[in-house]
Amino acid sequence: MTSLSASLVRGALLSPFKRAGRPDAALPPDRPTRPAASVAPGPLAAYGRICGFTESGALPLTYPHVLAFPDTMRLMTGRAFPLPVLGLVHTWIEIAPHRPVEPTEPLELTVYAQELNPHRRGTEVTMTTEARVAGELVWESRSGYLSRHAPRRPEPDPASTPSAAEAGANLPTATASTAGRPAAASPExxxxxxxxxxxxxxxxxxxxxxxxxxxxxxxxxxxxxxxxxxxxxxxxxxxxxxxxxxxxxxxxxxxxxxxxxxxxxxxxxxxxxxxxxxxxxxxxxxxxxxxxxxxxxxx
Missing domain, CATH: 3.10.129.10 (Hotdog Thioesterase)
Known part of the structure; x- marks a missing residue:
């Protein structure tokens, strides 16, 4: 928790010196790794209570993200990270639990910045977290964080713009798993x-x-x-x-x-x-x- 608070302070101090949307922006190659360790039972129980998870034995689906978040913040608030952390918005997360993880298993956590992409509202960075037990990848996640700014609008290259026929050829065709399936209900x-x-x-x-x-x-x-x-x-x-x-x-x-x-x-x-x-x-x-x-x- 101390390291996370320090990262927030560092990010606030460095943010005014960073400019999102630079065409030459590059992500830091660092991959901070937290050495393998079992999960502390007290904080885990407190997390489960406030989030509504039952005591099923396995770690909650979101908990490795929480454990690794101080390292993620340390990477995103470092001098080499191209986006200002102030105003950065968490827009989405994908989680892939490859198998249930027991709290007693020593969990090694690695985080890294995967890619930087233009977004209609600015620039979005994808951050990846990986959890391993004795070298086995047991859990991973990807998260999108948006830095809002006026997006750059480069002139389209006519040579790289596909024709309507070419664009249609790239669309996925119906498969046995999707053909005939009713459309999913809207959130409302x-x-x-x-x-x-x-x-x-x-x-x-x-x-x-x-x-x-x-x-x-x-x-x-x-x-x-x-x-x-x-x-x-x-x-x-x-x-x-x-x-x-x-x-x-x-x-x-x-x-x-x-x-x-x-x-x-x-x-x-x-x-x-x-x-x-x-x-x-x-x-x-x-x-x-x-x-x-x-x-x-x-x-």
Whole structure:
């Protein structure tokens, strides 16, 4: 937690000296690795309680991300990282649990910046986290973080622009797994499964458990300094709370969550999902969509 707080301070100090959208921007090649260690039972239990995970024995699907986040922040707030960390928005996460991980297994964690891509609202970086047990890759995730700025609009190269016929040839064709399948329900159409009342101090409580004490999550005053009227819930808390409703976490092959809109605290939100829990969403008043998720199951 101390290292994460130090990274936040360093990121705030260095952000004014960084300019997103530079055409010559390059990502640092560093791959910080945390040596293999078993998970501390006390913090794990506290995390499970605040996120709604049951004590099933295996680590919650999102917990390796939390364990590695101080190293991720240290990389993103370093001098070699091209984007300013202030204002960086977590836009999505993909998680692939290759097998259940027991808390007693010594977990080695590695993080690195995978790629930098233009985005319609700025520049997006993809950060990767990998967890290994005795050299075996047991869990991995990719996360998108958006630095908002006026996007560069280079002139298109006519020689590289495909014709309509060529573009159509690249579209995927229907397969046995998708042909005839009805379209997935929109986030607004998914049936409500639960309603959660989120207290105003949720950001401080989750921050104490995860170590992520970003000011936007703590108090209305500190959130207003960054343009929010009130403190907002951590995106990874909303993701974890929804995944805690997954019927069989051990059956998850991959999961993708896209963060749509912040949750202003306090709040009342609705967890909505299809019957299998493969498609889910978190909605606020007026069907405001905070996140959408999709689970790909094994078998």
């Amino acid at each position: 159409e998914l049936p409500a499964r639960a309603e959660w009342s989120l207290p105003g101090d949720l950001g401080r409580r989750y921050g104490a458990v995860s170590g992520d004490r970003n000011p936007i999550h703590l108090y209305p005053l500190t959130a207003r300094l960054f343009g929010f009227p009130r403190a907002i819930a951590h995106g990874m808390w909303t993701a974890a709370r929804c995944l805690a409703e997954t019927q069989d976490p051990a059956a998850v092959r991959t999961v993708r969550i896209d963060f749509r809109a912040p949750v202003l605290l306090p709040a009342t939100v609705t967890y909505a999902a299809d019957a299998a829990g493969d498609a889910f969403a978190l909605r606020g008043p007026g069907d405001r969509v905070h996140l959408v998720g999709a689970v790909n199951r094994k078998g």
